Amino acid sequence: MPASPASPDSSRADAVFFDYEAALSACARGERQALHRIYQIESRRLLGVALRIVRDRALAEDVLHDAFMNVWTKASSFDATRGSGRGWIHTLVRNQALSVVRTTGREVSADEEAMEAIEAASVANAAPMAEAFEISADIGRLDECLHRLDVAKRNSIMLAYLDGCSHSEIAKRLNAPLGTVKAWVKRGLLSLRECMA
Amino acid sequence: MNESADDLHVLTGEYVIGTLSAASRAALDTRMKNDAALRTAVEMWEAKLAPLAELVEPVEPSRALWSRIESSVAATSSARTTSASVNPSSNWWNSLNLWRGLAASGFATAAFMGVVVITKIAQPPAPGYMVVLVGPQDKSPGWVVQAGTSSQQARLIPLGKMEVPGDKSLQFWTKGDDWKGPVSLGLVMPGQSLEIPLDKLPPLQPNQLFEITLEPYKGSPIDRPTGPILFIGRAVKII
Numbered sequence: 001m002p003a004s005p006a007s008p009d010s011s012r013a014d015a016v017f018f019d020y021e022a023a024l025s026a027c028a029r030g031e032r033q034a035l036h037r038i039y040q041i042e043s044r045r046l047l048g049v050a051l052r053i054v055r056d057r058a059l060a061e062d063v064l065h066d067a068f069m070n071v072w073t074k075a076s077s078f079d080a081t082r083g084s085g086r087g088w089i090h091t092l093v094r095n096q097a098l099s100v101v102r103t104t105g106r107e108v109s110a111d112e113e114a115m116e117a118i119e120a121a122s123v124a125n126a127a128p129m130a131e132a133f134e135i136s137a138d139i140g141r142l143d144e145c146l147h148r149l150d151v152a153k154r155n156s157i158m159l160a161y162l163d164g165c166s167h168s169e170i171a172k173r174l175n176a177p178l179g180t181v182k183a184w185v186k187r188g189l190l191s192l193r194e195c196m197a
Numbered sequence: 198m199n200e201s202a203d204d205l206h207v208l209t210g211e212y213v214i215g216t217l218s219a220a221s222r223a224a225l226d227t228r229m230k231n232d233a234a235l236r237t238a239v240e241m242w243e244a245k246l247a248p249l250a251e252l253v254e255p256v257e258p259s260r261a262l263w264s265r266i267e268s269s270v271a272a273t274s275s276a277r278t279t280s281a282s283v284n285p286s287s288n289w290w291n292s293l294n295l296w297r298g299l300a301a302s303g304f305a306t307a308a309f310m311g312v313v314v315i316t317k318i319a320q321p322p323a324p325g326y327m328v329v330l331v332g333p334q335d336k337s338p339g340w341v342v343q344a345g346t347s348s349q350q351a352r353l354i355p356l357g358k359m360e361v362p363g364d365k366s367l368q369f370w371t372k373g374d375d376w377k378g379p380v381s382l383g384l385v386m387p388g389q390s391l392e393i394p395l396d397k398l399p400p401l402q403p404n405q406l407f408e409i410t411l412e413p414y415k416g417s418p419i420d421r422p423t424g425p426i427l428f429i430g431r432a433v434k435i436i
Contacts, residue, residue, distance in 0.1 A: 032267070032270055032271075035266075035270060036263070036267075039263055039266065043262070043263075044255035044256060044258065045250065045253065045255045047255070047256040047257075047258050048253040048254050048255045048256045049250055049253050052253055053215070060256075061258060061259060061265075062350075062392060064258065064262060065262065065265055065266055065269065066390070066392075068270075069266070069269055069270070069273070072270050072273070073273065082240055083240055083244055084244075086247075087247045090247060090250055091243050094215070098222070099219070099222070099386065099389065099391070100392060102215075102217075102218060102222060103219045103383050103384060103385075103386075103391060104392075104393075104394055133252065135252060137248075137251035137252055138251070139248035139249065139251055139252070140248060142245065142246070142248045157214055158249070160211075160214040160215050161214040161215065161246055161249050162249060162252065162253065165215075166215075166216060166218075170216075185211065185214070185216055186207050186211075189206065189207050189210035189214075190203060190207065192210075192245070193210065193245075196245050
């Protein structure tokens with residue numbers, strides 16, 4: 001197959017028609033071509049996801065390498081009755097990326113205590129918060145539910161999910177006290193769950 | 198489990214969006230193995246939030262990445278397929294009993310066997326270091342550490358599954374012969390391999406000590422191990 005780089009739009013179109021579940025079954029049978037097909041269809045998007053979280057190009061490629069090894073070795077444990085094949089692959093990549101940033105400690109945990117300590121001081125911060133993200137793609141019901149949240153909760157959840165931010169990193173980015181961020185995340189998740197149930 | 202439904206949804210939601218600490222993630226991974234409700238709640242969040250991936254700008258991988266994946270896959274596949282044949286080295290690798298038997302004769306032997314087997318399976322036998330971490334009592338191997346001489350990374354690879362109590366964590370340590378004390382390399386998730394950056398440490402040396410200890414949930418509160426040693430081994434240079 002010629003290795004011409006596909007444009008984002010054509011890769012998305014491919015992704016819509018690609019049978020991820022069949023490809024995973026083929027991987028489970030030991031067909032390496034199936035893993036290559038998944039890579040061709042999905043690697044650009046998966047690398048984008050990993051890079052946003054680990055924020056280092058070489059590390060993101062390591063994450064993708066390890067995640068594809070997991071796809072290969074765990075394909076037989078994929079259960080199509082519990083979720084989509086594409087979602088399963090994305091979860092392996094996200095989990096690998098999160099494991100790297102949480103385990104190697106992009107930040108020191110003492111930071112959290114420092115943040116708690118200055119909490120009272122920064123409560124006065126009352127500037128209105130700007131949207132941290134523009135939702136540019138059609139993400140359906142999730143979009144509607146995210147927009148029912150206030151901007152602070154929406155920003156917190158998206159900074160965590162898309163940028164791999166911990167509570168204290170979100171606090172820094174949004175210039176808000178750590179305790180407040182923890183409450184935003186918690187209440188935001190509960191509202192989202194209610195909206196999407 | 199005396200958690201309310203809200204607690205469950207927040208905990209699993211935080212797991213999926215990624216705000217849990219390494220130790221809490223590991224604890225939840227362990228609990229999920231035996232808790233179907235927890236697994237279902239995690240899968241619910243994964244499915245609901247998955248569309249957010251559409252907001253991420255795709256990034257073209259380097260040309261070398263697929264080749265790397267391909268050779269790693271070839272390495273595991275050859276181990277898989279030759280285990281049924283007469284190739285003794287691959288059979289050895291897959292036989293935990295034999296590993297245990299080998300370890301009984303001292304873990305230096307086990308480490309030596311590890312070197313032989315790994316270099317046979319791995320595609321280019323890169324020079325570097327290898328450590329086999331064994332149980333201090335029964336000497337059964339639990340983990341392997343691989344590191345290249347020039348690379349700034351080591352890789353910790355599990356050889357089997359293990360259970361860790363929910364209120365405990367595994368912590369990985371190293372100590373060179375002339376160092377004042379051990380240095381933490383971070384928390385380890387049972388059954389999962391881990392990339393360890395070594396760029397802030399002195400270069401690896403032969404005989405350097407590595408160990409995994411059982412520590413409180415968030416890791417040792419001080420700068421040295423506080424719990425029992427579960428696995429221990431020393432670095433051996435691969436020629």
